[in-house]
Amino acid sequence: MSAHARPDGLLVPTGHGRTLTAPAHQVTFKVTGEHARAASSFEVVVPPGFDVGAHVHAHSEELFYLLEGELDVLAFEPRVRTRDDWRNWESRSGRRTVRATPGTVIVVPPGCPHAFANRTDEPAKMFFQASPPPDHERYFEELLEILDGGGPPDHAAIAALRARYDIEQLTPMRHDADGTVGAPVRPPAPGEYAAG
Numbered sequence: 001m002s003a004h005a006r007p008d009g010l011l012v013p014t015g016h017g018r019t020l021t022a023p024a025h026q027v028t029f030k031v032t033g034e035h036a037r038a039a040s041s042f043e044v045v046v047p048p049g050f051d052v053g054a055h056v057h058a059h060s061e062e063l064f065y066l067l068e069g070e071l072d073v074l075a076f077e078p079r080v081r082t083r084d085d086w087r088n089w090e091s092r093s094g095r096r097t098v099r100a101t102p103g104t105v106i107v108v109p110p111g112c113p114h115a116f117a118n119r120t121d122e123p124a125k126m127f128f129q130a131s132p133p134p135d136h137e138r139y140f141e142e143l144l145e146i147l148d149g150g151g152p153p154d155h156a157a158i159a160a161l162r163a164r165y166d167i168e169q170l171t172p173m174r175h176d177a178d179g180t181v182g183a184p185v186r187p188p189a190p191g192e193y194a195a196g
Helices: 135-147 155-164
Strands: 018-022 025-031 040-046 061-068 071-075 098-100 105-108 114-117 124-131
Touching (some): 025 135, 040 135
Antiparallel strands (some): 018 025, 040 124, 061 124
């Protein structure tokens, strides 16, 4: 390939990208399937009281990097998948839900249940990457349309949307604007984020 035929890279400056906003979520598209073959990348602001609900992807892989604030997170197969709340799940090896702080990375392979919730009174911000693109871009667009309706989330509409985009919902998505999703969980023990 000649130097003239090589593609240029993409630079997305701070504060740039297409932003979708709803009361329960703000997502800024940083890199889309138009620009990358391996993954779509987003900056996500998670408001107090938002719980994405535990869910699993059969084919997609995800990476989360917490930039600001704190989130309760889960990324393991529990002994028992209860339908109401993932906060008390425990893996066969004893792993539990933890409180993630800035700099925490969570990698979620296909088939691994995962969740995050903001149980603090401050927004959290994370970098989020989903592979392969562009499915999660389309999912975010449609999800934010549903959530922008105000009032409690339409769980039937969200379930139908998630089924179209390789997302099996295990516990309900919740958004309580007053931040009362639930009590904080314990901080992580040293080395707890290691794969295993």
